Amino acid sequence: NAGVTQTPKFRILKIGQSMTLQCTQDMNHNYMYWYRQDPGMGLKLIYYSVGAGITDKGEVPNGYNVSRSTTEDFPLRLELAAPSQTSVYFCASKGGHLNEKLFFGSGTQLSVL
Amino acid sequence: DQQVKQNSPSLSVQEGRISILNCDYTNSMFDYFLWYKKYPAEGPTFLISISSIKDKNEDGRFTVFLNKSAKHLSLHIVPSQPGDSAVYFCAASAVGLSNTGKLIFGQGTTLQVKP
Numbered sequence: 001n002a003g004v005t006q007t008p009k010f011r012i013l014k015i016g017q018s019m020t021l022q023c024t025q026d027m028n029h030n031y032m033y034w035y036r037q038d039p040g041m042g043l044k045l046i047y048y049s050v051g052a053g054i055t056d057k058g059e060v061p062n063g064y065n066v067s068r069s070t071t072e073d074f075p076l077r078l079e080l081a082a083p084s085q086t087s088v089y090f091c092a093s094k095g096g097h098l099n100e101k102l103f104f105g106s107g108t109q110l111s112v113l
Numbered sequence: 114d115q116q117v118k119q120n121s122p123s124l125s126v127q128e129g130r131i132s133i134l135n136c137d138y139t140n141s142m143f144d145y146f147l148w149y150k151k152y153p154a155e156g157p158t159f160l161i162s163i164s165s166i167k168d169k170n171e172d173g174r175f176t177v178f179l180n181k182s183a184k185h186l187s188l189h190i191v192p193s194q195p196g197d198s199a200v201y202f203c204a205a206s207a208v209g210l211s212n213t214g215k216l217i218f219g220q221g222t223t224l225q226v227k228p
Contacts, residue, residue, distance in 0.1 A: 004156070031214045040122065042202060043157070043218040050213060058215065090156055094214060101147070102216060104156030 006105035013081040013112045021076040023091030031094045032074040036087040081112045119219035132190040136203030143205040151200045193226045
């Protein structure tokens, strides 16, 4: 059982480039989330999804887009990378809103130079 | 607007002693609280949780205390072990408010347990 899998683990982008951070889970979880972690700032919610076809903005959505075409996959898209998007990105999932235990992936470290 | 705050960025304790990590929150609608532990280059992992209807929850060496009137919770680790050295995040949610399951995280406290 792989849990939550994120790819890539590391990436360096130039300003203005685009990329997609991949996230997939094999636990049949309905709820999926994208967080970013900046030093000393904790984890901030970017986007979330409560099921396939349903997504919504979190605390810091600007500069990002998501889609949820299947239960398993929740990719995060950066269209025009900016230095402010240098961060560690974590994808997470859980089975239901009453089951509050989140399962996290191992993260993607992104640098925008 | 930091709704969940961990005001101590770091804590250092001796092996075998008690570690106390603190967390404050401002939103009175929060009704479920969790602690996550994070090692370098890994994702956070769930440690322990508490519902607002309780004031204490214990799991082995880990105990979480909740003081609703003060909007404060703490995580006690007794006895502390070197393997407990990690970043600890406090998180909160308002389960009764919505079905989104969103968690709001604090900034984290880095715990170092010295042998």
